[in-house]
Amino acid sequence: MLLRPARTLAAATMLLGLPALANETVRISGWGGSEVAIVNGLLTDVLAEKLAKEGITVKYEPVDGEFSQFIINGLSAGTAPDLFYVDIFWARSVFSAGQALPVTQDVSGFAANLVGAFTYEGKLYAIPKDFNTLAVHFNKDIFDDAGVAYPSDGDTWKTLQEKLVAVHEALPEVDGLCLVPEYARFGAFALSTGWTPFDSRGRTMLDQRFRRAFEFYTGLVKSGAAVLAADAGQSWAGGCLASERAAIAIEGAWIISALRDSAPNMNLGTVRMPKDPESGKRGISSLRSAGPSTRPPRSARLLQRSPSS
Incomplete structure (x- = not known):
């Protein structure tokens, strides 16, 4: 799958409205592709002012290779991004290993079956992004x-x-x-x-x-x-x-x-x-992805303090 601008936009906007944290840098990662320049434009031109007010700097890191392997290896090495996309086909291995934080935002507007796909042992670990048909x-x-x-x-x-x-x-x-x-x-x-x-x-x-x-x-x-x-x-x-x-x-x-x-x-x-x-x-033949998930401990200060409205 290729990265769509809305994906990174959704990830970045989750950070808005958070308590200001001085010099806080958050790394976001997703699939690479031909729209990387557009995504960077969204972060630079659309969200930059709001993120700056919250004291948050977003570092976008697209991945052109095997994305799931990049994330899994990064989690094992402690170098994974703070916010990243997961796919239902490998998400549970991340959730069950305690490598993602539960989502605290209100997700009542999402279809229940999509939310269920990213729920593990009663806790939601990722926000549904899209679903599609082959x-x-x-x-x-x-x-x-x-x-x-x-x-x-x-x-x-x-x-x-x-x-x-x-x-x-x-x-x-x-x-x-x-x-x-x-x-x-x-x-x-x-x-x-x-x-x-x-x-x-x-x-x-x-x-x-x-x-x-x-x-x-x-x-x-x-x-x-x-x-x-x-x-x-x-x-x-x-x-x-x-x-x-x-x-x-x-x-x-x-x-x-x-x-x-x-x-x-x-x-x-x-x-x-x-x-x-x-x-x-x-x-x-539907495919469902989600984003973002978060890894502790640094990103916990961001998402766990996020308002649930």
């Missing part, structure tokens, strides 16, 4: 050049895979999809089979439905339909689509603004996720 975004010109039909809402796993293989065979320099080996993308396929992550006793379920989805997803590379994003020199599927290395990308709506900056002339199409050919269903 979709298949594709470059129409690549499919036209390859003479292959566009992806459609009626595609199944099999028919989409066949289209991607056909594109690669017609245009060897283009891969069908840049694959990212993570649950955030694979999970949509597994859930569409009817698989549930846990049984009634809370144990992980790796049943035949999960295995079938896993074999399909990991088999995309072997079939010629995909390449690993890292092997294409990219950290996410959107980078492959923007550079025309891949014909499609499975991403949320955040890819739109990224492509507007990096590939403004792309003839872009978007369709829903493909259906599982056996169940006929699509996965529950």
Whole structure:
């Protein structure tokens, strides 16, 4: 995911209205990307005066590489930012280790299921930022050049895979999809089979439905339909689509603004996720992130003294 200006704006505005603390510097970190200059502009031009009145200096540190690893390593070493974004797929490991402070702000205006995603043992540790739905975004010109039909809402796993293989065979320099080996993308396929992550006793379920989805997803590379994003020199599927290395990308709506900056002339199409050919269903493919979380002890002086209004 790419950093959106609203994310850092939300993080920074949490600091407003706090008791003035002399020479207090707060480090904020989020995903990097093409909008870093815009985010810096928000902090410098929009919020600077208000933050100065509170005696707070914000240091923004975008991360272009593996963000979760950066945060986890920083927490272990004691060098993590004071405010940072977390994703539901790894947030609990941070919360359960006591590496984040509970949120004290009023969150009654947020949807309960989003708040619940970042609640651990009855305490909320992060404020929901957004949620989104995965979709298949594709470059129409690549499919036209390859003479292959566009992806459609009626595609199944099999028919989409066949289209991607056909594109690669017609245009060897283009891969069908840049694959990212993570649950955030694979999970949509597994859930569409009817698989549930846990049984009634809370144990992980790796049943035949999960295995079938896993074999399909990991088999995309072997079939010629995909390449690993890292092997294409990219950290996410959107980078492959923007550079025309891949014909499609499975991403949320955040890819739109990224492509507007990096590939403004792309003839872009978007369709829903493909259906599982056996169940006929699509996965529950929402991604939810949150921010910010905080690490003790220094940031505790800020957030624990924050008014709850």
